[in-house]
Amino acid sequence: MDTEPYVDHNPQIAGVLVFVTSFLGIIANGIVVFWVCSLPSMQTSFGRMTRSQATADFLHDWSFFLYMAPMLTFNLKSWNSHDVSSICGHLLLIFYDACNACHFFMALNRTCAIFFPIQYPHIFSHRNVTIMNTFCWLSAIVPSIWTYRIADCRFYYLDAIWGYTFDDNPLCGKIGWYYDFIKSVTTILIIGVLDLVTFIKCRIHGAQLVAKITDAQARAKRRSEIHYATQVCLQGCIFILELFSFFLFVNYVDSKMAKFALTTIAWISVHALDGMITIYFNKEFRAIIRRKRDISATHSVGQKATHSSSQN
Secondary structure, three states: OOOHHHHHOOHHHHHHHHHHHHHHHHHHHHHHHHHHHHOHHHOOHHHHHHHHHHHHHHHHHHHHHHHHHHHHHOOOHHHHOHHHHHHHHHHHHHHHHHHHHHHHHHHHHHHHHHHOOOOHHHHOOHHHHHHHHHHHHHHHHHHHHHHHHHOOOOEEEEOOOOEEEEOOOHHHHHHHHHHHHHHHHHHHHHHHHHHHHHHHHHHHHHHHHHHHOOHHHHHHHHHHHHHHHHHHHHHHHHHHHHHHHHHOHHHHOOOHHHHHHHHHHHHHHHHHHHHHHHHHHOHHHHHHHHHHHHHHHHHHHHHHHHHHHHHO
């Protein structure tokens, strides 16, 4: 029996997928925000920017969790009207743009730390970082009021794909392509260039220090460079892939579930993965995970020993 018609006509399946994917994103980014706020070592300019970026990711997936997951799971028709869904769509685009802007300033932070170490404390002072974080959110909110509320353009839920799309009119087509797609791709490419230049500078500087450090220090530095390169490459790649998936790849599939996967699930996943990548590649976060794992293992061994003694 062909299962495609069943999958394509059951929004409950789509709702469960949205629920699970967005929940993972909420957990991952919630952990990042909590740890950044809790760890003294993260009370730096980069830590504050990471918190702002993770907050945008968290709110993005939280919006899907609160709105789209129950709407699909319980087939709430009144929730998917053009006017209601466009409000959530507007918020989603704000969180997405704020996240991209935060990533840009984080890349700039890394570049300045390597190229301008003396000026770095002044450039990324507490006051300036506050201004940068505020700019990230205002640059996402203020222009969107015109593009997605005042102008004749709405980003709304379309049941035919179980996902969001722009209104079908010439102005909205230009806004969706240039303001959303081209702007996002350009931002991510600039971030990629900044990170590439920073990585090259790190490698050159590292090569000059090889003769002055021990083998253990050299290996640690090498691991740090690999982690850095892998993290920025992964984050850049998933955002680029999501954009191409949402705007281009979806045009080459016919299945409703496939369109849903290439748009909605891809969009939720990129923000969930953003948080997971941050946790995995941040050394402070890895240290917390190792400590919790060691404590859990020690507690488990202690319980087994106590149980064995009581039996004897």
